[in-house]
Amino acid sequence: xxxxxxxxxxxxxxxxxxxxxxxxxxxxxxxxxxxxxxxxxxxxxxxxxxxxxxxxxxxxxxxxxxxxxxxxxxxxxxxxxxxxxxxxxxxxxxxxxxxxxxxxxxxxxxxxxxxxxxxxxxxxxxxxxxxxxxxxxxxxxxxxxxxxxxxxxxxxxxxxxxxxxxxxxxxxxxxxxxxxxxxxxxxxxxxxxxxxxxxxxxxxxxxxxxxxxxxxxxxxxxxxxxxxxxxxxxxxxxxxxxxxxxxxxxxxxxxxxxxxxxxxxxxxxxxxxxxxxxxxxxxxxxxxxxxxxxxxxxxxxxxxxxxxxxxxxxxxxxxxxxxxxxxxxxxxxxx
Amino acid sequence: xxxxxxxxxxxxxxxxxxxxxxxxxxxxxxxxxxxxxxxxxxxxxxxxxxxxxxxxxxxxxxxxxxxxxxxxxxxxxxxxxxxxxxxxxxxxxxxxxxxxxxxxxxxxxxxxxxxxxxxxxxxxxxxxxxxxxxxxxxxxxxxxxxxxxxxxxxxxxxxxxxxxxxxxxxxxxxxxxxxxxxxxxxxxxxxxxxxxxxxxxxxxxxxxxxxxxxxxxxxxxxxxxxxxxxxxxxxxxxxxxxxxxxxxxxxxxxxxxxxxxxxxxxxxxxxxxxxxxxxxxxxxxxxxxxxxxxxxxxxxxxxxxxxxxxxxxxxxxxxxxxxxxxxxxxxxxxx
Numbered sequence: 321x322x323x324x325x326x327x328x329x330x331x332x333x334x335x336x337x338x339x340x341x342x343x344x345x346x347x348x349x350x351x352x353x354x355x356x357x358x359x360x361x362x363x364x365x366x367x368x369x370x371x372x373x374x375x376x377x378x379x380x381x382x383x384x385x386x387x388x389x390x391x392x393x394x395x396x397x398x399x400x401x402x403x404x405x406x407x408x409x410x411x412x413x414x415x416x417x418x419x420x421x422x423x424x425x426x427x428x429x430x431x432x433x434x435x436x437x438x439x440x441x442x443x444x445x446x447x448x449x450x451x452x453x454x455x456x457x458x459x460x461x462x463x464x465x466x467x468x469x470x471x472x473x474x475x476x477x478x479x480x481x482x483x484x485x486x487x488x489x490x491x492x493x494x495x496x497x498x499x500x501x502x503x504x505x506x507x508x509x510x511x512x513x514x515x516x517x518x519x520x521x522x523x524x525x526x527x528x529x530x531x532x533x534x535x536x537x538x539x540x541x542x543x544x545x546x547x548x549x550x551x552x553x554x555x556x557x558x559x560x561x562x563x564x565x566x567x568x569x570x571x572x573x574x575x576x577x578x579x580x581x582x583x584x585x586x587x588x589x590x591x592x593x594x595x596x597x598x599x600x601x602x603x604x605x606x607x608x609x610x611x612x613x614x615x616x617x618x619x620x621x622x623x624x625x626x627x628x629x630x631x632x633x634x635x636x637x638x639x640x641x642x643x644x645x646x647x648x649x650x651x652x653x654x655x
Numbered sequence: 656x657x658x659x660x661x662x663x664x665x666x667x668x669x670x671x672x673x674x675x676x677x678x679x680x681x682x683x684x685x686x687x688x689x690x691x692x693x694x695x696x697x698x699x700x701x702x703x704x705x706x707x708x709x710x711x712x713x714x715x716x717x718x719x720x721x722x723x724x725x726x727x728x729x730x731x732x733x734x735x736x737x738x739x740x741x742x743x744x745x746x747x748x749x750x751x752x753x754x755x756x757x758x759x760x761x762x763x764x765x766x767x768x769x770x771x772x773x774x775x776x777x778x779x780x781x782x783x784x785x786x787x788x789x790x791x792x793x794x795x796x797x798x799x800x801x802x803x804x805x806x807x808x809x810x811x812x813x814x815x816x817x818x819x820x821x822x823x824x825x826x827x828x829x830x831x832x833x834x835x836x837x838x839x840x841x842x843x844x845x846x847x848x849x850x851x852x853x854x855x856x857x858x859x860x861x862x863x864x865x866x867x868x869x870x871x872x873x874x875x876x877x878x879x880x881x882x883x884x885x886x887x888x889x890x891x892x893x894x895x896x897x898x899x900x901x902x903x904x905x906x907x908x909x910x911x912x913x914x915x916x917x918x919x920x921x922x923x924x925x926x927x928x929x930x931x932x933x934x935x936x937x938x939x940x941x942x943x944x945x946x947x948x949x950x951x952x953x954x955x956x957x958x959x960x961x962x963x964x965x966x967x968x969x970x971x972x973x974x975x976x977x978x979x980x981x982x983x984x985x986x987x988x989x990x
Contacts (some may be wrong), residue, residue, distance in 0.1 A: 384749065390734050391933065396725040403752050414719065414749035417738050543937040576937040598726065602878040602911040604939045 323364040332360035379438045383625060386416040386442045392541065392569060393597040394614075395443070398463075401618030402441060409626055411438070418444070439625045442472075445510075459628035461621045465510040473624040474639040475617050479511055482610045482644050483518025484525075486592050487564055489608070489646060491526045493653075495562035495590055498523065499534040501549040501574060502541060502566025515566045515594065533558050538570055546573025554581055560589060562652075568593035568600050571607055575651065590652040596645075605650035612644040658699040667695035714773045718960060721751040721777045727876065727904060728932040729949075730778070733798075736953030737776060744961055746773070753779070774960045777807075794963035796956045799846065808959040809974040810952050814846055817945045817979050818853025819860075821927050822899055824943070824981060826861045828988075830897035830925055833858065834869040836884040836909060837876055837901025850901045850929065868893050873905055881908025889916055895924060897987075903928035903935050906942055910986065926986040931979075940985035947979040 329336045334353060341349050342357040349357075385402050387395040399415055406413045414437070439459035461473045490498050500519050504512040520530045533556065536549035546565055550573065553560055565571035571593030578585055585591050585605055593600060596611025620640045664671045669688060676684050677692040684692075720737050722730040734750055741748045749772070774794040796808045825833050835854050839847040855865045868891065871884035881900055885908065888895055900906035906928030913920055920926050920940055928935060931946025955975045 390725055390731040390750070391728065393726065393728070393731075396728075396731050399725050399752065403754075412751065414751055415725070416747065416749055417734065419738075543933060547937065572934075572937055576939060579939045598878060599907075599934060602882065602907055604911060604914045 327364055328357065328360045331364060332356045379629075381410065382412045382414055382437050383439045383441065383622075384414050384416050384437045386418055386440060386444070388418055388443065388445045390415070390417050392567070393599060394567065394595040397597060398443075398614050398618060401615045402622065405615075405618045405622040409622060411622075439629050441621045441625060457633070459625055459633065461624045461628070463617065463621060465514055471637055473628060473637050475620045475624065475642060476639060477612045477617070477642050477644050479514035480518040480521070482594070482612075482646075483515040483564070483566075484522040485518075485646050486594065486608070486610050487519045487522035488526070489648060490562040490564060490590055490592060490652065491522065491528070493562070493586075493590060496528060497531075497534065497558070497560045497562070498528070499536065499553050499558070499560035499563040500566070501536045501546055501553070501563055502538045502570050503535050504537060504539070512566055519564055531558075534560060538566070541567045541570050543569050543573035543576070546570030547577040548573075550574040550577035551581075554578075554583075562586075562590040563592070565591065565593050568595040568597045568607060568609055571609070571651070572599060572603055575603060575605070575607070586650070586652050586654050592652055596647060600649070603651075605655070608649045608652040609647050610644050611647050613642050617642040662699055663692065663695045666699060667691045714964075716745065717747045717749055717772050718774045718776065718957075719749050719751050719772045721753055721775060721779070723753055723778065723780045725750070725752050727902070728934060729902065729930040732932060733778075733949050733953060736950045737957065740950075740953045740957040744957065746957075774964050776956045776960060792968070794960055794968065796959045796963070798952065798956060806972055808963060808972050810955045810959065810977060811974060812947045812952070812977050812979050814849035815853040815856070817929070817947075817981075818850040818899070818901075819857040820853075820981050821929065821943070821945050822854045822857035823861070824983060825897040825899060825925055825927060825987065826857065826863065828897070828921075828925060831863060832866075832869065832894060832896045833863070834871065834888050834893070834895035834898040835901070836871045836881055836888070836898055837873045837905050838870050839872060839874070847901055854899055866893075869895060873901070876902045876905050878904050878908035878911070881905030882912040883908075885909040885912035886916075889913075889918075897921075897925040898927070900926065900928050903930040903932045903942060903944055906944070906986070907934060907938055910938060910940070910942070921985070921987050921989055928986075931982060935984070938986075940990070943984045943987040944982050945979050946982050948977050952977040 325336050325339050329339045332339065334357060338349065338353060339357055339360075342354055342361075383406055385399055387399065390396050390399065399413075403413045437458065439461075441461050441463065443463040461475065463475050465476060465479055487498060498519075500516065502512055503509070503516050516535070523530055534553075536553050538545040538549050546569065549570070550563065553563070554577070563571075563574055565574055571591050574591055575585060578589055578591070583589055591607065593607050593609040596609050596614070600607030600609050620642060624638065624640065660671050660674050664674045667674065667688075669692060673684065673688060674692055674696075677689055677696075718741055720734055722734065725731050725734065734748075738748045772793065774796075776796050776798065778798040796810065798810050822833060833854075835851060837847055838844070838851050851870070858865055869888070871888050873880040873884050881904060884905070885898065888898070889912070898906075898909055900909055906926055909926055910920060913924055913926070918924055926942065928942050928944040931944050931949070935942030935944050955977060959973065959975065
């Protein structure tokens with residue numbers, strides 16, 4: 321006899337909804353309730369019937385999330401939210417790490433996994449709109465600023481306005497020689513260009529003008545790149561009193577370089593990042609940042625994808641915007 | 656006309672091997688070479704023929720990596736190495752985040768994705784050996800200490816010896832009240848139990864004895880848990896002069912709590928972690944840690960899986976051990 325969700329619920333003495341929450345891996349179930357449900361599942365040898373439901377609909381029950389690098393914590397945190405949002409709709413998420421390499425991204429976009437997945441949430445770095453012209457029809461939602469007038473649904477945040485806001489925060493603290501770390505000249509640098517635009521516009525608004533010698537490039541956005549760029553700024557003689565790093569890992573590297581140079585943060589140099597990653601709540605000092613609402617980005621992306629999979633695949637592409645928040649912490653405000 | 660790898664190589668003026676490296680997303684190709692190859696690929700509208708090769712062999716060309724949490728940096732870094740090692744054998748890796756929830760892990764292990772993937776590399780937290788008795792035959796390699804006499808190939812590190820070594824390092828610095836953070840009583844806590852064993856055996860070897868009041872539990876191993884456990888130790892009056900945290904994120908949280916309490920690291924309290932994550936090279940102070948050779952773990956796992964997929968699926972399960980290294984940094988040695 322094959323047991324059903326109802327049988328598990330009865331045996332565990334909980335609602336069917338609770339069993340469903342456990343089976344779908346939701347984290348908000350109380351540990352003792354979860355234990356009781358898992359015990360009932362084991363005793364009845366219950367197996368969730370997701371695959372039957374999916375077979376009826378001609379689906380695999382799996383969507384893919386393609387991101388450049390999981391060891392950029394922003395993408396790891398985003399992935400967790402996408403897994404949670406997708407589980408609420410009964411999907412398993414498999415994550416593809418592209419390395420931000422255009423050819424690998426083309427392979428993903430052109431559907432190497434087309435028979436495996438029901439849809440794709442894709443955060444590309446290097447891809448161009450041209451790469452997306454020969455899609456095989458797998459529903460896709462894009463995240464981030466690249467390919468922003470492409471043929472697919474899109475979830476964005478306003479990078480220019482966010483960068484302007486955090487730069488204005490530094491101006492408001494009385495800083496006058498505000499450096500930037502993270503500029504890029506490659507086609508991969510869409511976020512970098514937009515954040516640089518916001519930085520520049522805030523400086524001009526404040527009557528500070530734009531000084532190219534205060535802008536340090538970073539080939540990648542890891543801690544080591546941030547530390548190297550900060551050291552380069554310090555030895556170049558431009559004497560910044562603040563620095564806006566285009567992501568939090570760059571900023572954590574910059575904090576380290578300032579510490580090694582014997583400079584105090586924020587007294588000598590204020591430091592701000594971008595991404596709102598967990599690390600910045602625990603660094604010494606804690607890190608001021610722009611925190612995009614990752615939970616909302618994930619939920620919007622999953623909902624757009626679900627609409628595309630279940631609904632009209634030929635409707636015009638939609639672009640949805642997610643909010644962000646400036647979070648001032650010790651690295652600019654002090655203790 | 657369908658172009659081949661050779662045509663791309665000729666047009667770009669590079670070897671076939673180089674084109675293959677670009678197509679497989681290897682990172683060590685020089686940027687200008689990569690650009691030339693990508694240009695040739697675009698001009699010829701070349702599409703890699705991986706899927707034809709895989710169809711011939713009855714394969715999808717995809718393996719899955721299932722890990723508990725991508726926002727524990729250890730798993731994100733491990734994932735990057737698995738992606739690289741698998742790419743060398745022509746596989747795409749899709750990553751499944753289980754949340755360490757037993758039911759979700761059972762779904763993965765029992766092959767919800769069996770028609771999607773050629774094999775599975777699996778780092779379980781909550782799974783028991785019983786959960787692995789009804790495998791559907793998808794080749795699988797296990798990582799980590801749990802289910803250690805199960806029916807599958809396994810890659811491990813010697814957690815007991817590693818924990819003993821880092822505790823002995825603290826003893827060697829003259830510390831006498833060495834606390835531990837990260838103990839767990841749940842079935843999920845296999846790594847915790849082994850690291851606690853190593854800690855305890857090093858203390859006894861040093862004639863220091865084991866003091867339960869110096870051992871702080873942590874329900875999860877995130878920064879917030881490490882900070883909370885450190886605060887609890889400081890307010891309990893046990894006055895540790897060193898602390899061994901069972902992973903690096905716990906240790907980064909502990910560093911933060913010590914900073915907030917106005918204590919100096921390592922002068923007042925030396926701090927050591929476990930995992931060798933990138934964050935610990937840039938924290939203030941930098942973090943002493945046990946660094947498992949993640950690149951080797953990934954390569955061994957991919958090779959074991961490849962042997963299982965291509966070779967004898969009924970051969971006895973093998974267990975391979977990967978090395979680790981003690982990396983002393985400022986949090987124990989000072990500057």
